Amino acid sequence: MLDSLGMFTTLLDSSNQIKAGKEIAKDALVKHKKFDVGNIENAENIVVAGMGGSGLIGDLISAVGAFDIELPIHILKSSSLPAFVSQKTLFLAVSFSGNTAETLIATEEAKNRGASIVSISTGGRLKELSKNQGFLSIEINPEVSSPIPMPRAGFFQMAAAALTFLTEVNLYKNNHLEKAVPHISKRVEELATERSSAYNLAKDLGGTIPLISAASGIGAVAARRLKNQINENSKTPAFFSEVPEAFHNELVGWGVQGDVTRQVFSLVTLRSDFEPSGFNLDKAIEVATEMQEEVVSNCFKVSAEGSTALCQLFDLVVFGDFVSLYLADLLGVDPGPIPAVDELKSRI
Numbered sequence: 001m002l003d004s005l006g007m008f009t010t011l012l013d014s015s016n017q018i019k020a021g022k023e024i025a026k027d028a029l030v031k032h033k034k035f036d037v038g039n040i041e042n043a044e045n046i047v048v049a050g051m052g053g054s055g056l057i058g059d060l061i062s063a064v065g066a067f068d069i070e071l072p073i074h075i076l077k078s079s080s081l082p083a084f085v086s087q088k089t090l091f092l093a094v095s096f097s098g099n100t101a102e103t104l105i106a107t108e109e110a111k112n113r114g115a116s117i118v119s120i121s122t123g124g125r126l127k128e129l130s131k132n133q134g135f136l137s138i139e140i141n142p143e144v145s146s147p148i149p150m151p152r153a154g155f156f157q158m159a160a161a162a163l164t165f166l167t168e169v170n171l172y173k174n175n176h177l178e179k180a181v182p183h184i185s186k187r188v189e190e191l192a193t194e195r196s197s198a199y200n201l202a203k204d205l206g207g208t209i210p211l212i213s214a215a216s217g218i219g220a221v222a223a224r225r226l227k228n229q230i231n232e233n234s235k236t237p238a239f240f241s242e243v244p245e246a247f248h249n250e251l252v253g254w255g256v257q258g259d260v261t262r263q264v265f266s267l268v269t270l271r272s273d274f275e276p277s278g279f280n281l282d283k284a285i286e287v288a289t290e291m292q293e294e295v296v297s298n299c300f301k302v303s304a305e306g307s308t309a310l311c312q313l314f315d316l317v318v319f320g321d322f323v324s325l326y327l328a329d330l331l332g333v334d335p336g337p338i339p340a341v342d343e344l345k346s347r348i
């Protein structure tokens with residue numbers, strides 16, 4: 001397998017990343033005696049800022065936190081803060097490199113508004129700013145048992161660090177990270193085997209463009225992750241959409257170009273046991289898939305495994321990460337480097 005940066009080996013280490021993320025968040029709180037937890041206790045809202053692979057942590061906190069974080073959570077994937085950010089805001093700045101412009105600008109602005117700031121990074125300017133300003137700085141360890149070559153490959157450590165921090169400050173109570181460790185370790189073993197279900201999906205996608213569909217909440221986070229991983233690891237287009245919203249608009253768009261879309265798209269539906277309730281989503285998905293079968297090359301269904309919402313979200317993420325790496329292999333591309341992002345960053 002062509003994999004110059006070792007993305008595959010890092011994925012095999014996902015459960016160790018969860019353990020490491022828990023430790024670094026706890027350590028940071030112990031070490032940072034000056035951190036004013038009092039402000040956090042008075043927080044009225046949470047903003048999670050970050051871009052790309054790091055930005056996914058905001059989506060994760062919002063989806064998993066929906067079950068028991070009582071404060072409103074705003075996901076920020078830009079440099080501009082919403083007007084409500086104030087001294088009553090807990091601002092989580094997540095940047096693996098610590099050097100992403102949008103996140104740094106937003107963090108500076110949050111500081112000017114008097115928000116309580118916590119950063120998660122391996123270093124860079126975000127760590128420097130945190131040190132200078134006395135923010136709580138949770139430092140990602142880029143060398144767990146397997147080195148983390150790229151921000152998106154550090155997802156599990158960043159996720160575990162963020163959730164552990166929120167638990168330690170009593171904002172997130174039902175933390176199921178402990179259960180996720182053995183589950184993910186087992187799933188990684190299964191999916192790494194030859195001809196695993198993830199490999200088969202990558203193969204069956206053939207040359208088509210996957211449209212990943214999932215229900216709002218944890219499914220939609222996994223769908224976004226899979227789309228991003230196919231883009232970045234497999235260097236191919238992929239799109240995602242969220243249901244039931246897509247049943248009110250996107251579904252109509254499959255109406256008249258069937259001859260074209262049938263050559264181009266595959267539909268991949270991610271399901272979990274933690275989907276919006278009180279509406280017959282099962283039936284709606286069944287009917288919509290029937291309607292779309294005619295106008296896409298193939299329809300696939302992936303069902304999450306695991307006993308908690310967090311386990312199922314991690315389960316879908318691990319599954320999707322394997323699919324994207326197998327797809328990269330089948331296409332003969334190197335999954336690690338992302339020259340297009342590098343070029344854009346260097347030209348602005």
Ligand code: F6R
Binds near residue numbers: 055103150341
């Ligand atoms: C690279 C990746 C990117 C970065 C993004 C922000 O692996 O996934 O999407 O995450 O460019 O960079 P960081 O995470 O360093 O703030």
